[in-house]
């Protein structure tokens with residue numbers, strides 16, 4: 022039923038049909054999980070719209086720190102950000118969502134228990150329509166003392182099902198995060214890290230070998246190395262790919278030449294995701310449609326990716 026509707030939607034260029042089919046969004050940054058129009062309305066209508074192209078993570082950070090994050094300073098604002106990301110995912114037919122919530126969010130709460138309770142309450146509120154699996158994230162620029170102060174209590178809380186690491190890929194090595202990843206594993210969290218977005222296969226290999234991740238956010242740089250692609254396959258690692266994000270941030274020159282097809286035909290487990298809806302203005306359904314329109318995959322291939330993505 023879902024499959025027929027989904028494939029028809031692609032062939033007929035009918036987004037409403039694609040949206041009705043079950044999907045996942047497992048590479049989704051919570052603070053940016055709503056449409057720009059929703060955020061702008063909430064913030065009073067004076068927010069500058071995101072530019073059409075940006076200079077990598079530097080450009081992205083310049084925009085979000087200069088334009089959107091300055092409006093976020095209260096506990097209720099956090100509730101709004103998380104809940105809107107969930108509502109947006111539901112609208113798009115997403116059945117499993119893993120939005121990463123930055124560990125520094127804990128600082129907005131006088132009592133960390135209130136932070137954890139808020140997440141639990143939202144999960145409970147929407148549990149009949151979506152499997153909301155909270156993820157805790159940290160930037161590569163985080164200070165060691167803040168890993169202890171923010172990240173460790175989040176892992177300990179039992180609220181988060183997975184963890185992620187993001188920010189400037191070239192910034193520094195994965196070794197510094199090894200200990201907290203071992204702790205996350207011990208506490209039963211699924212381990213993810215951003216790698217191979219702008220950097221090549223070596224960056225992906227290091228994330229895999231040092232942090233022992235289960236999934237890589239992006240990981241498209243792996244497409245340039247048979248060795249790293251084999252390593253990904255051998256360890257059954259999933260790559261959570263976001264085509265529009267790659268294009269807008271300049272990680273790929275166009276969608277047609279995106280590595281996603283090569284990775285798929287290497288039989289690597291891949292998913293299609295939104296990354297930052299507020300910035301890239303493209304939900305998971307739109308990402309599928311984009312790949313179809315650009316001739317990267319046909320409707321059967323995309324439906325296979327969609328069905329497989331629901332299995333983990």
Ligand SMILES: [Zn+2]
Nearest residue numbers: 048187238296
């Ligand atoms: Zn990301």
